[in-house]
Amino acid sequence: MTLFRTVAELRSYIDQARKDGKKTGFVPTMGALHAGHLSLISQSQAENDITVLSIFVNPTQFNESTDFSNYPRTEVQDLKLIDGLNVQAVFLPTTQEMYGAGNKNLLDFSLNGLDTVMEGSYRAGHFDGVITIVDKFLTIIQPDAAYFGLKDYQQLAIVRYLAEKRHPSVRIVACPIIREVDGLAMSSRNVLLTSEERVKAVLISKVLFGIRDTWKNRSFEDIVNEARAAFLHSDFELEYLEISDAYTLHPLSDYSNKAAVVCVAARIGKVRLIDNCELPA
Numbered sequence: 001m002t003l004f005r006t007v008a009e010l011r012s013y014i015d016q017a018r019k020d021g022k023k024t025g026f027v028p029t030m031g032a033l034h035a036g037h038l039s040l041i042s043q044s045q046a047e048n049d050i051t052v053l054s055i056f057v058n059p060t061q062f063n064e065s066t067d068f069s070n071y072p073r074t075e076v077q078d079l080k081l082i083d084g085l086n087v088q089a090v091f092l093p094t095t096q097e098m099y100g101a102g103n104k105n106l107l108d109f110s111l112n113g114l115d116t117v118m119e120g121s122y123r124a125g126h127f128d129g130v131i132t133i134v135d136k137f138l139t140i141i142q143p144d145a146a147y148f149g150l151k152d153y154q155q156l157a158i159v160r161y162l163a164e165k166r167h168p169s170v171r172i173v174a175c176p177i178i179r180e181v182d183g184l185a186m187s188s189r190n191v192l193l194t195s196e197e198r199v200k201a202v203l204i205s206k207v208l209f210g211i212r213d214t215w216k217n218r219s220f221e222d223i224v225n226e227a228r229a230a231f232l233h234s235d236f237e238l239e240y241l242e243i244s245d246a247y248t249l250h251p252l253s254d255y256s257n258k259a260a261v262v263c264v265a266a267r268i269g270k271v272r273l274i275d276n277c278e279l280p281a
């Protein structure tokens with residue numbers, strides 16, 4: 001496992017790997033690695049000769065400065081966790097390395113409405129930061145495939161669109177959500193939960209699975225209203241619970257013959273959690 005802190009060093013490593021005919025898989029992360037990230041790594045390893053992992057807490061995708069400063073940074077632990085996992089390259093750039101010294105210029109690219117709903121309406125500018133950094137990484141690394149978790153469902157849809165338009169040679173691979181035994185979706189933010197909040201956090205997946213298990217057995221309106229009501233009687237503050245078209249992400253207001261997804265964002269104490277569950281057509 002070789003650590004790279006500059007674009008130039010990483011590029012020359014990748015150029016050589018390409019000359020040697022190696023297939024490259026890329027796993028972008030913001031660190032605080034957990035079993036969800038490890039599943040992205042193993043999927044990349046199964047499909048490529050080398051895996052490049054990035055660890056970079058990208059400042060431009062945080063719409064709240066406290067969220068950015070509180071975001072867990074656990075570089076030493078992260079490197080220990082992946083030591084021996086056969087990750088060939090780890091990219092750990094500084095903000096200056098990725099954005100230069102001046103203004104953090106953002107990519108100006110229209111996302112065809114994918115960024116105006118859900119996370120986009122609650123986290124102004126978030127996806128501008130995400131596409132800016134993902135675009136930079138894909139330009140530098142030019143991987144054969146890049147691996148993203150389905151937990152960030154809207155991010156995945158947006159990255160797919162970005163890659164299709166700007167990096168058509170990169171295959172975007174969606175990897176399943178990895179859950180704790182009680183159902184909580186794994187997230188780097190889970191370590192910020194108090195032990196009491198951690199127990200209560202199971203509500204999100206319970207509500208999602210409740211929808212999945214009764215999907216099309218009750219009226220659409222009842223399903224949505226009951227799910228939202230479950231948060232009213234809890235310690236969560238619900239930001240949104242939407243059932244959306246799985247491809248356009250536009251909200252649905254009735255059953256249709258389209259594949260759907262239910263997405264949730266809710267806050268408990270100081271922590272904001274998101275989760276989702278795909279629903280059959």
Ligand code: PAF
Nearest residue numbers: 028029030058130133152
């Ligand atoms: O999903 C994440 O961890 C981040 O949004 C990503 C894709 C690494 C970009 O900073």
